[in-house]
Amino acid sequence: xxxxxxxxxxxxxxxxxxxxxxxxxxxxxxxxxxxxxxxxxxxxxxxxxxxxxxxxxxxxxxxxxxxxxxxxxxxxxxxxxxxxxxxxxxxxxxxxxxxxxxxxxxxxxxxxxxxxxxxxxxxxxxxxxxxxxxxxxxxxxxxxxxxxxxx
Numbered sequence: 560x561x562x563x564x565x566x567x568x569x570x571x572x573x574x575x576x577x578x579x580x581x582x583x584x585x586x587x588x589x590x591x592x593x594x595x596x597x598x599x600x601x602x603x604x605x606x607x608x609x610x611x612x613x614x615x616x617x618x619x620x621x622x623x624x625x626x627x628x629x630x631x632x633x634x635x636x637x638x639x640x641x642x643x644x645x646x647x648x649x650x651x652x653x654x655x656x657x658x659x660x661x662x663x664x665x666x667x668x669x670x671x672x673x674x675x676x677x678x679x680x681x682x683x684x685x686x687x688x689x690x691x692x693x694x695x696x697x698x699x700x701x702x703x704x705x706x707x708x709x710x
Contacts, residue, residue: 570595573671591617594671596664598628598655607633607652615654619670627657 572593589603599615607630615626633652640646659667 570597572600573674575674592651594667596656596659596667596671598631598653600651600653602636602649602651604639604647604649607650609633612657613654615656619666620673622666624663624666626659626663628654629657631655 572595574593575591589601592600592602594600609630609632612627612629615624615628617624617626631653633650636649636651638646639649
């Protein structure tokens with residue numbers, strides 16, 4: 560991330576380095592790369608169109624959250640080899656949280672604090688940090704009368 564990008568952020572991001580895993584549409588794996596009170600960066604193998612609104616459901620520090628978010632950007636990160644030969648593309652998608660409530664913001668803050676505390680202790684509690692996003696999934700916004708768009 561460039562210096563200009565970091566200057567535009569309303570909230571500082573905390574790098575979780577992919578230690579935290581989740582699910583997109585309940586079937587696709589994602590890795591949470593970083594998170595802030597305003598959004599997150601995820602890595603995944605499915606195309607996500609920027610501008611689409613989603614519900615991101617995840618569990619952080621033992622609490623299940625349903626976050627309204629919007630895909631701000633999505634780019635190809637790298638190719639990844641598959642067991643049968645070929646390659647698949649891995650994407651990184653930046654998400655903006657849309658008006659999270661005070662309780663949700665507190666849970667995210669507690670999660671960020673747990674990561675920072677873990678790093679200060681030298682990573683002694685990594686299992687606790689890696690486990691909070693057990694049941695995350697990204698769901699498309701549903702509009703009456705329209706077919707839902709899937710990421």
